[in-house]
Each structure stands twice: as C-alpha cells, then as structure tokens.
Amino acid sequence: MGTKLPCTGSHEGSGTVVAVGSSVKNFQAGDRVMAGIIYHPCGTCGDCRGPETFTQYCTNAAYCGVKDADGYFAEYARIDSRWAAKLPDKVSFETAAPLSCAGCTVYKGVLLAGLKKGEWLALVGSGGGLGHLGVQFAKALGLNVVGVDARGEGLDLTRKGGADLVVDARKGDEAVVKEVKKVTNGEGVAATVNISDAKTAAATSCAITRMHGTVVQVAQPDNVTIPFQELIFRDIRLRGSLICSAQEANDMLQLVAKHNISVNVNAFKGLGEMEKLIELAESGKMKGKGIVIMDQSQIDTEGNGVV
Missing domain, CATH: 3.90.180.10 (Medium-chain alcohol dehydrogenases, catalytic domain)
Structure with missing residues (x-):
C-alpha cells in the first residue's frame, strides 16, 4: 500500500x-x-x-x-x-x-448484506480472524448463519461462534450448495459475506446465494473470479466493502x-x-x-x- x-x-x-x-x-x-x-x-x-x-x-x-x-x-x-x-x-x-x-471490517460486511432478523446469511471463511467475529455479529443481529470454512481450526471456531449450519468447503462446491439448500427451502441464503481469499471462494459465495441475492466481497485476493452464469443467469449482486x-x-x-x-x-x-x-x-x-x-x-x- x-x-x-x-x-x-x-x-x-x-x-x-x-x-x-x-x-x-x-x-x-x-x-x-x-x-x-x-x-x-x-x-x-x-x-x-x-x-x-x-x-x-x-x-x-x-x-x-x-x-x-x-x-x-x-x-x-x-x-x-x-x-x-x-x-x-x-x-x-x-x-x-x-x-x-478486523471487527469493523466484517461488521460492515454483515450490515451491507441488508438482511432482516430470521433471514439466512452465509460467511465463507467463517473460521478466520474476521469470520469468527462475523458469525457472532450475525447471530447477535438475529440472523440465521451458515459458516463455510476449509480448515479444521476454522470449522471449530465457526461452531463455537454459534453458526446454525457449519459446512466443510473441502467437500467441494456441489456438496456445499446441497447442504445450504437443505436448510433454505432449496433456494440458498439471502446473502453471503466472502472473507476467504481462496481462488474459488467468490464463486462458492455466489453459488450458495439465492437468485437476486447479494454477495459482499471483503477478502482481498489479487483477482475476484466469478462465473458469468452467477451474475447474469442468477442475478447475483456483488459489492465490495472495506471498513465501517x-x-x-x-x-x-x-x-x-x-x-x-x-x-x-x-x-x-x-x-x-x-x-x-x-x-x-x-x-x-x-x-x-x-x-x-x-x-x-x-x-x-x-x-x-x-x-
């Protein structure tokens, strides 16, 4: 910088x-x-x-x-x-x-999701330094929370934070999407906050979000890669966020x-x-x-x- x-x-x-x-x-x-x-x-x-x-x-x-x-x-x-x-x-x-x-950053991401109490929010990278805070913020705001992580330590922290559903990203996108849809009436979550800089994390975030839903990109990889089908066919709204x-x-x-x-x-x-x-x-x-x-x-x- x-x-x-x-x-x-x-x-x-x-x-x-x-x-x-x-x-x-x-x-x-x-x-x-x-x-x-x-x-x-x-x-x-x-x-x-x-x-x-x-x-x-x-x-x-x-x-x-x-x-x-x-x-x-x-x-x-x-x-x-x-x-x-x-x-x-x-x-x-x-x-x-x-x-x-870290707290200010993920708190803003949760706010920008724009959800009401009882709606479903997912956090991809839910067990990291920012993610485990985001899980707790979302629960405190009355949201239902899906936590997605690819590390054992991260999954443990996600559970500790009180996520309603904890999903291991190492199972692959197809399995992750299937688990998320099971608890969201087959639609996907209303919004997702992506805190993971893994190459496929942004795509995963879109895939688990329902049509016309919002993905808030917080992670800062060199490039954010999303299949065009998510943006065009499913009308996923993507926005970036830095700090509150x-x-x-x-x-x-x-x-x-x-x-x-x-x-x-x-x-x-x-x-x-x-x-x-x-x-x-x-x-x-x-x-x-x-x-x-x-x-x-x-x-x-x-x-x-x-x-």
Whole structure:
C-alpha cells in the first residue's frame, strides 16, 4: 500500500488515553479506547461527508501502521479522535484491539448484506480472524448463519461462534450448495459475506446465494473470479466493502458488550515475541487473531475488575 519505511507497524490497537490535543472534546485522559486505522481524514471528500451507512474510508487520509502514520507496536501511539471509540466497561483491551480493524471490517460486511432478523446469511471463511467475529455479529443481529470454512481450526471456531449450519468447503462446491439448500427451502441464503481469499471462494459465495441475492466481497485476493452464469443467469449482486464508519464502530462495541461477543486471541507479550506471532500466523493453524501486549499492567488492572 505504498508504505514508506521506517514505519511502526500494527493497524489494530487499544489502550488508555494519556493526553489529548486542544481540539479534542470527546475524550479525556484515562479513557479506555479502541484506536482506528485512519489518521487525519480530509473531512471534505464524499466518504468523509457521509452518510454513515455509505462511507467506506477517506482516500486522502493516512493509515496507522500502513501508510504515512505509525501504528500500535509501541508503548505510546498517536491516534485520531475522530476514528477512535470509547470502550464499554465489559469490553477488554484484548478484545478491542482486533475489533478495531478486523471487527469493523466484517461488521460492515454483515450490515451491507441488508438482511432482516430470521433471514439466512452465509460467511465463507467463517473460521478466520474476521469470520469468527462475523458469525457472532450475525447471530447477535438475529440472523440465521451458515459458516463455510476449509480448515479444521476454522470449522471449530465457526461452531463455537454459534453458526446454525457449519459446512466443510473441502467437500467441494456441489456438496456445499446441497447442504445450504437443505436448510433454505432449496433456494440458498439471502446473502453471503466472502472473507476467504481462496481462488474459488467468490464463486462458492455466489453459488450458495439465492437468485437476486447479494454477495459482499471483503477478502482481498489479487483477482475476484466469478462465473458469468452467477451474475447474469442468477442475478447475483456483488459489492465490495472495506471498513465501517466511526459511528458504526461505536455501535459494534455496544453489540459486543450486550451479547458478550468474544475474540479468540493468541496473546504474545512484548515485541520480543513478534517472531513467534508471525510463525503462528503463517502456519495456517492460528485460531482467531494474534495480539501483542505492550503494557501488561493494563491487562492486569482489567483482570482485577478495575476499569
């Protein structure tokens, strides 16, 4: 993404405010916050102006840990108050950090599906770092959920998240479609969120979605490949999604607190364990999200019931 070095990595963070700028009115020292990836949005482009349900991201902004702004692998980090969110008392730092991007991203995908309570939503890649959150968000919003994954670890997390139907993608598209149609009156789900970057994942997402249904593409492979029959003969509506707005992030945190939504975290203490985190992430065996704890004392304070 054009990252210029040196740049402190990590675009997902949470912590305690130690100081605020003179223009900041909505936060004060001592606030527990989820830090956003966006830094210094322009405030004038279409996405900055809104409306909330339409915004994607400011193309003129810097991005913490990614482009033109340092991230959260640090003892202190500078964040933009317009893209930060206060943490409800019930939401821990360890839960909040992965929510700041992974959570915001899949939450937006679920919202864009545009479904009502009781309708069927599928998530392809349901057992990954984003997917296992998406399953829980969808259930909390009253949806029936199909989880599709191709890893044993991912299928386990999908079940843990409460999916109504869990399907192993390794069985092949024909078998996956058959299982999905069994629980959806032979039609397929009303909408699918694709979080898998596997070459066939987008096609699978369309195949399990009913005619005139919606597929929200969240995964970012080099190319998204879909058979023309899905788009033309079955009128599948495809749309892309990246991240939710600041207000939607606050709404997400309230949902997390209300429904006790959990993030399956793999915690490492300090930057000295970064290599272990990378090895786990690249092994394909990680369950959920990896985090680095920069200040153990804040975690200990939460554990003692002090927030």
